[in-house]
Amino acid sequence: MASVTVRVPAKVNLQLAVGPVRDDGYHDLVNVFHAVSLFDEVTACEAAGPELTVRVEGESAGDVPTGPDNLAVRAAQALAERSGRSGGAELVIRKAIPVAGGMAGGSADAAGALVACNELWRLGLSFAELMEIGAGIGSDVPFALFGGTAVGTGRGERLTAVPASGTFHWVFALADGGLSTPAVYAECDRLRATGEAAPAELALSAPLAAALRDGDAKALGLALVNDLQPAALSLRPSLSRTLDAGRGAGALGAIVSGSGPTCAFLAESAAHAAEVAAAVETAGVCRSAVTASGPVRGATLAE
Numbered sequence: 001m002a003s004v005t006v007r008v009p010a011k012v013n014l015q016l017a018v019g020p021v022r023d024d025g026y027h028d029l030v031n032v033f034h035a036v037s038l039f040d041e042v043t044a045c046e047a048a049g050p051e052l053t054v055r056v057e058g059e060s061a062g063d064v065p066t067g068p069d070n071l072a073v074r075a076a077q078a079l080a081e082r083s084g085r086s087g088g089a090e091l092v093i094r095k096a097i098p099v100a101g102g103m104a105g106g107s108a109d110a111a112g113a114l115v116a117c118n119e120l121w122r123l124g125l126s127f128a129e130l131m132e133i134g135a136g137i138g139s140d141v142p143f144a145l146f147g148g149t150a151v152g153t154g155r156g157e158r159l160t161a162v163p164a165s166g167t168f169h170w171v172f173a174l175a176d177g178g179l180s181t182p183a184v185y186a187e188c189d190r191l192r193a194t195g196e197a198a199p200a201e202l203a204l205s206a207p208l209a210a211a212l213r214d215g216d217a218k219a220l221g222l223a224l225v226n227d228l229q230p231a232a233l234s235l236r237p238s239l240s241r242t243l244d245a246g247r248g249a250g251a252l253g254a255i256v257s258g259s260g261p262t263c264a265f266l267a268e269s270a271a272h273a274a275e276v277a278a279a280v281e282t283a284g285v286c287r288s289a290v291t292a293s294g295p296v297r298g299a300t301l302a303e
C-alpha cells in the first residue's frame with residue numbers, strides 16, 4: 001500500500017516580542033523562528049475507506065490525542081475540505097519533539113500531514129496554499145513548512161526569511177510536563193496589567209539580525225529575547241534554576257523556548273553543546289537534555 005513520509009523540525013524562538021491582546025484573543029508578534037534538528041516524522045498511508053486515523057509512536061505518545069483533536073488529523077481534514085476530496089488516510093506520527101514543550105511539536109505534525117497528504121492524494125496544491133491552510137490550524141504551522149530562520153508577524157503566521165549564515169549549536173533541556181500556550185499568554189497579559197512586566201516594542205531586533213547575518217554565536221546569545229519568559233517562569237518558577245544551570249555551564253545564551261517549559265541554551269560548538277547538555281543533566285534541573293543544530297529545512301519529504 002502506498003505511503004508518504006515527511007520529516008518536520010522543531011522550532012526555537014530567537015526573539016518573541018508580544019504586543020497587546022487583540023480583539024480576537026491573539027497577540028500581534030514579532031516572532032523570529034529558527035528551525036532546529038529535532039524532528040517528528042509523519043507518514044500518511046493509503047486507507048481503504050474515507051476515514052482519517054492517527055497512531056502516535058515514541059516516548060511521549062501517551063500525551064498526544066489520537067482522535068479528531070490531533071493537529072495532524074485536523075490539518076489533513078482541512079486539506080481534504082479545501083481540495084474537495086473526501087480524504088482517507090492512516091497517519092503515523094513518530095514523535096521526538098517534546099509535547100506542550102514550546103517547540104511547536106503539534107504544529108510540526110500538522111505541517112507534516114499537509115505535505116504528506118498533498119502528495120499521497122496527488123492534490124498538487126502549491127506551497128502557498130499549504131501555508132494558508134496551515135495558518136488556519138495554528139499560528140506556528142506555517143513556519144514548520146517554511147523552516148530556516150524567519151520572522152513571523154501578525155499572530156506569527158506571516159513569514160519573511162531572515163538572512164543567516166553558519167550553523168548554531170543548541171541544547172534543549174526538556175521538562176517534566178508541559179505548559180499550556182493560552183495559559184502562558186494569559187499570564188503575560190496579567191503580569192503586564194499588574195505592572196510586573198512591560199510590553200515590548202514590536203520590531204525586529206537589530207543586534208539579533210546582525211548576529212544572524214554574521215553567524216556570530218556570541219552576539220546571538222546576548223540578543224536572545226522572549227517576552228513570554230517572565231510568564232513561563234511565573235507559572236513554573238523552577239525553570240529559573242534550569243536557566244541558571246545552563247548559564248553556569250558556559251552557555252552563550254539561555255532562554256525559555258516559546259511558551260516553555262523547554263529551556264534552550266546556545267553553545268559555541270557541537271562539542272560545547274554536549275558539555276552543556278551533560279552539565280544541566282547532572283545538575284538535575286530537567287528531565288533530560290538533547291543537542292541540536294540550526295537552521296534546518298522545514299517539512300521535507302523523506303527519501
Ligand SMILES: C[C@](O)(CO)[C@H](O)COP(=O)(O)OP(=O)(O)OC[C@H]1O[C@@H](n2ccc(N)nc2=O)[C@H](O)[C@@H]1O
Nearest residue numbers: 025026027029138139140141155156181182185258259
Ligand atoms: C508561543 C508560540 O509557540 C511562539 O511561536 C506561538 O505564538 C503559539 O503558536 P500556536 O501554538 O500555533 O498557537 P495557536 O494554536 O495559534 O493559538 C493557541 C492560543 O495561543 C494564544 N496565542 C497564540 C498566538 C498568538 N500570536 N497570540 C496568542 O495569544 C491564544 O490564546 C490562542 O488561542
Ligand SMILES: Nc1ncnc2c1ncn2[C@@H]1O[C@H](COP(=O)(O)OP(=O)(O)OP(=O)(O)O)[C@@H](O)[C@H]1O
Nearest residue numbers: 070071099100101102103104105106107109140181
Ligand atoms: N500531533 C500532536 N502532537 C502534540 N500535541 C498535540 C498534537 N495534536 C494535538 N496536540 C495537543 O496540543 C497540545 C500542545 O501541543 P504542542 O506539542 O504543539 O505544544 P507546544 O510545543 O507548546 O506548541 P507551541 O510551541 O506551538 O506553542 C498538547 O497538549 C496536545 O494535547
